Amino acid sequence: MEEKQQTKPNPRDVGPRKALGSLHQRIKEARVLMVGAGGIGCELLKNLVLTGFGEIHIVDLDTIDLSNLNRQFLFGMQHIKKSKAMVAKETAGKFNPNVKLHAHHANIKDAEFNIKWYKGFNLVFNALDNLDARRHVNKMCLAADVPLVESGTTGFNGQVQVIKKGVTECYDCTPKPVPKSFPVCTIRSTPSQPIHCIVWAKSYLFTEIFGTSEDDSPEFDHTKDAENAQEIEALRRESQELKKIREQIGTDSFARSIFEKVFTRDIQRLCGMEDMWKRRKAPTALDYDTVETAAKGIPGHTANMDQKIWSLEENFVVFVDSLQRLSKRVQELHAEDGDKSILSFDKDDVDTLDFVAAAANLRSHVFGIELKSKFDIKQMAGNIIPAIATTNAITAGVCVLQAFKVLRQDLSSAQMVFLSRSSERVFSTEKLSAPNLSCDVCGVARATVEVDLSRATLDDLIEGYLKKGLGYGDEISILTDQLLYDPDFDDNVGNEFTSMGVEEGTFITVMDDNEEEGENGEILQPRVNLVLAVVNKEIEEDQDPIVPPEEGMVIPRKVKQVEAAPAPQEAHGAAAGAGMKRMHEDMADSNCGAKKRKLDDATAELSIKDGRRGKGKMEVVEVDDSGVIEID
Amino acid sequence: MVVPTATAPLPAGPLTVPEMDAITADEVAIYDRQIRLWGMEAQARMRNSKILLIGMRAIANEIAKNLALAGIGSLTVLDPEVVTEDDLASQFFIQEEHIGMNRAEAAAPSIRKLNPRVTIHTDTDSPSSKPPTFFSQFDITIATELDLDALISINTSCRQCSRPFYSAASYGLYGYIFADLISHTFVIERDKSNIETRLAPETQTRKVISCRTKKEGDKVVEFVTKEEKYSSLADTVNCPIDPTWRPRKRRTVPAALPCIKALWEFIRTSPTHNYPTFSRTDLATFTRLATEAVANLDLPADMLKASFISTFVEGCTSELVPVAAILGGVLAQDVINVLGKREQPLQNFLVFDGEVNAGPVLSLHPEGIAKEENGNGNRAKNGEIETSTAEVVSLD
Missing domain, CATH: 1.10.10.520 (Ubiquitin activating enzymes (Uba3). Chain: B, domain 2)
Structure with missing residues (x-):
């Protein structure tokens, strides 16, 4: 096949090969996942297909709405109410018949999209509109050790970030503000x-x-x-x-x-x-x-x-x-x-x-209080974020240019890119930061644990896997999205995992609170949090229902810290609306937005160095049609 | 959650769009997410605009897509050439069956499908056959992937009828956008700061001409009307970098800039008017031209590396879709802003380097533009741009 192309090259390959050299072959062999086929996704898919990425999987659970059509150009009036993933595949497939496309009209959090599935990709692109799914894909990419190109847009603003386990910051290394809430009395009594x-x-x-x-x-x-x-x-x-x-x-x-x-x-x-x-x-x-x-x-x-x-x-x-x-x-x-x-x-x-x-x-x-038009109330009640084709197009273009660096395995030249509204430049870029050591998501040890879910109990995990297998002491807490065990709560110990909602793909977090003495009398810090991804496996009755950890597996100890302080209050308190507004003010008509960010980053870096959680970086998260906007 | 800045109505008065041109409920529904960004008036202005797009290749695909989605009035796509196999690699409006058809005509049906509200015209003539008056029927002319002589000729025609002009091209991972808006007035909406906005020049080309404030809830919003003056491409092409720039800042100029200029000169002076090949002679000629361009720009001589030159030359005939998406996105957004008379426009030369994701906007003007601006302001007058400018001024 390769030889054939040498003699009579496919005309689609000629241009990219001249401009990209050997990278082009890697692109053609790449298997990539694109999560989200909305504003950024439509633009990104067009770029990926025409650039010739070998195989592309598209996941989106959404259907097409009229208000998408001003920017999601793979869709037309005739597609309203149809699956975004399916229609995107159908339209973009025609751009380049050499590319293999697979559409999944499904929720990315579904169990079928497990770590093994993620491991099958060279690269994952997030083109999402909500924090929850972004966090999920971030976590899965860390667990599967697959690089992630994360992106988001809001109005004229956009950003792209490359994430690679152990090398760069992950999506959750900087705190993300929680949605705005109001005291009950403000809403009910004193608006x-x-x-x-x-x-x-x-x-x-x-x-x-x-x-x-x-x-x-x-x-x-x-x-x-x-x-x-x-x-x-x-x-x-x-x-x-x-x-x-x-x-x-x-x-x-x-x-x-x-x-x-x-x-x-x-x-x-x-x-x-x-x-x-x-x-x-x-x-x-x-x-x-x-x-x-x-x-x-x-x-x-x-x-x-x-x-x-x-x-x-x-x-x-x-x-x-x-x-x-x-x-x-x-x-x-x-x-x-x-x-x-x-x-x-x-x-x-x-x-x-x-x-x-x-x-x-x-x-x-x-x-x-001032009255508002229905148009404005729709925006405020529905958390509508302005969204335009051009910002998405530019951002999706940047995603692919960053993906080139990942495929070249040249992460040192990959960047955090922001669309800039300065009159002097269109982009502002930063080097990728190193992982935040105290990040709850990537500053953890990860492992896959094979469990016979038909009979394994929590006790099998505690006594067998953790204490015997890994040397944990008594001071541990175990949790999924709920607390399963801590030294003061042992009600579940004899229960089977399935009765506690643990299934294939569940993440179990083990927190170590034990400060112990080492062999030479030195004080050992507690282990970093251990996140276990559960894989169901039938195990012979005469063996332990949990496969013991690999020999030599050691969970690293925490770095001695002054205090792993929680995220600063202002990150939580930042009103979504106010944050957005502030951003527009900062960035409009000058580059002071970029300057401000630089300052914040400097603070963040300093704080990480002395072991404390840094102040949040400005974050843009596209919230297309639902959810809330998070900007800090 | 809310972006009141963008949707806050500009004051009533001469700015109000005539009733017959008002946006319909259907349009509001489709354009909802963008109206929330730039407001109803800008959307209405856009709806009544006529744009000419010359050269239907990768960047033009992106521009056509973005402008059609945004809801401009009409788009005329002009291209005398036919679709070849090469075009398929970087264009999404055409497929195998279009090979051999005229490029503009092949793309038109797909553009129409993107937004049936936008009228799409095609023109298969050569741009060089068009008289200067041809360009007066368009609010803005955008010329892509043309050689320097053709660009200067179209730019000159546009100036004669006081019409804004853009040009752009991509060369592998690199590219540029040039803007000549002649004279453009726009409004910046921002929170009033403690520092009084002065009606005075801000740069050698930009000045604040009026400022109006409005109270919105607890805060005061400022509508600042500014004016930018532009130079023609013919005047720009020989300009050095801003003489006030210190050496350190000069080093931030991408090496792609002198290479783009060298490429223009190469095509202009080569007997066949072709792009350079990767041959030894072409490389040598190109290197000489690029070195001259560095000197003309007044950039540090050592900024140009032989390895960069060969990378640039090898890739210069290819169009990469992500690069086209970026340049086409930036250019279309600037056109949208200019039509809506909002936001700072490009002034006046964007160089893009996709290797490091840099996109500095260089202000390249012959000496004395500031003087000219204050003196005989007859660069552009009586054009539509000027007329509508008056409307904005009357805000004050």
């Missing part, structure tokens, strides 16, 4: 910004009327509940009253009942809490009849004017109208399944969006 009223409408009012209880919402921060016990108790009563009104769904008086509950009586109660309004402007309760009279003649299709900021009366009309639409839907569902169905908020479900927009604005009116 001061439009977002407070939007969260109230979406995560409290909507869910209490049409969904399950609001207590589950991650947007509520309960840490200050204790300080405000009295108010929390009052709020709980209010919620229960609202739940009762829910039973009136479908009756003529339903809209009035809800309205008078949340915009009249609840507000009047709040007004009575005089202490609360000493330094704030007190709310003004609304009167249903007054607003209804003033709203006479406003048509129901007001809701279609999504750019306009609706008046109090217009909001009232949309509130009543959307409540009726939703009530009808719920009743129809209940007729089928006997009152089981619930509705959940979806920014693309017009009825739910109309209701949330109108209810949020009515509450804003009550509290004297």
Whole structure:
């Protein structure tokens, strides 16, 4: 085959071979995985296919939506609701018939995509839109020791990072901020910004009327509940009253009942809490009849004017109208399944969006807060991040150029690349940082453990594998996504793994808390965390149900540290919106964004050196259509 | 979570798009994610724009894709040549069955499919056959993968009718973008800082011409109108690097820049007007030209390594898709910004080095542009750009 090409080269190979030399052959032989076929993914797949990567696997669980079409160019109107992975494969396949494409319309976290499967790739590309999946692929690539090209975009900003186990920082070496949450009292009693009223409408009012209880919402921060016990108790009563009104769904008086509950009586109660309004402007309760009279003649299709900021009366009309639409839907569902169905908020479900927009604005009116258009409320309620084709195209181009360096096994020249908004340059680049020694994800020992899941118990792991096999002492904790064992909690010891939810592909973390004395009397630090990936294996009855660790396997000790401090508070507190905003301000019209980042990095490096967790680097994470944006 | 900066409406008044041109609900739905970035007015301006794209190769594929997706009014694709096997390696609008067809006509149906709202025209004439008036029908002309003489001729025509001009090409892992917007006014939206924005020159080509503030909630947002003056490609091509640059900064200029200039000169002066081959004579000629380019640019003589020259020459005829994606992405985004009259545009020569991922934007101008700008400002006037500039100025 090779010889044949020498005599009459494939015209598709001529250009790349001239520009890339021997690298081109490696590209043709490369087997790569692309996770995500959205904004970056469509652009990346085009690049990979035309550059001639030998075999490409595409994983995406999403389906195509109208709002994707402004940038995800492998998709057209006729593909709406179809699988992104499948359509991407079909469209991009035509760009180059020599490339082998495989599409998986599936969740990358599914068990079929196990470590063995990852090991089959030379390189993995993340083209994802959420933190959770990014973290998962990062972890899997570390476990399988496959290099990862991580990328993300937000509006005009984009970044690409090469990750290689033991050589570079991993995705989790720098702390990622958690999604923004609000104290319950801010949302329920003392809102001061439009977002407070939007969260109230979406995560409290909507869910209490049409969904399950609001207590589950991650947007509520309960840490200050204790300080405000009295108010929390009052709020709980209010919620229960609202739940009762829910039973009136479908009756003529339903809209009035809800309205008078949340915009009249609840507000009047709040007004009575005089202490609360000493330094704030007190709310003004609304009167249903007054607003209804003033709203006479406003048509129901007001809701279609999504750019306009609706008046109090217009909001009232949309509130009543959307409540009726939703009530009808719920009743129809209940007729089928006997009152089981619930509705959940979806920014693309017009009825739910109309209701949330109108209810949020009515509450804003009550509290004297600026009203917002439905267009803006959709963005805030749905955590929509602006996304454009050009940024994705540029970023995906950079991903491939970085992949070239990985395939050349020249990681020292690989970079962290940021799209720059400076007038002097289009990119700013940095050398890849070394792994953060105290990273919870890559600063750990990893191993695969073969377990006969039909009979192995936790005790087999503790006594056999850990103590006998690896020399662990008594002071250990074992956890999956839940705690399985620690010295004060041994209830599970006799239980089989399967009863604790451990299956093929589960990661078990073993934490060592033992400081022990070495042979020469020196103090040995505890071992680094050990992460065991479970592989199911049938084992003969007469043998231990867990294959013992390989001979000579030693779990390294932690480096003596001043204190492995938790991530700094500001990383968690950074409001998603505020962070994003800050970034735009920093980067617009100058390169001070880049300067600021450099500064942060310097801090990070310093901190790592003295053993403490550094301050976070600016991070861009594309959140295309769901989830939250994380920028620090 | 929210980007209020971008969607905050610019003030009403002359800026408001006429009703007939307003964006429809369908368009809002499709363009939702980008309107949230650059706002409704910019989207409406883009929708009414006419763009000419010359030369349908890898970079042009990317530009056409990006502009069509963004929702410009019409795109005219001009290319007199036919599709060859080589084109298939770096283009995604065409396939085997298009070999032998005109390049513009072969690509057009696929571009149309990307966004049926955008009108796609094709033109199979040679760009050199077009009279200067031809270019006046387009808001912006983009010329890709042309030789220097052709670029200068088109640029000159565009200047005669006061139309912005871009050119770009990729040479293996390297490439460039050049912009001549003649004179361009744009608005930067930012939080008001403690330091007062002065109505004064910021660089030799850029000055702040007006500034307006608006209170948004707790903070004050500033709309700063700036103007950039440009030089023609003919004037730029012989310019040295900014004389104020210190030697250290000069060393950051990619060696690709003198090589690109050498390549232009090689093609211009070679009897067949062809790219250099990897032959000893061609390499020697090319090296001489590149060394001259280094001297003309006033760059350190030792920045040019023989190994780099041979890498550049060997790869210069190939088009790499990731490189085209980057250059086509940057160029299209700049066109979008210019149409929307937002953001700082490229000023005026981007050199791209895909080996180290560097993309410095060099401001190359003949001496005295600053003087000219303040003096006889007759470089561009009465054009549409100037007219719409007036609208922005009236913001103040």
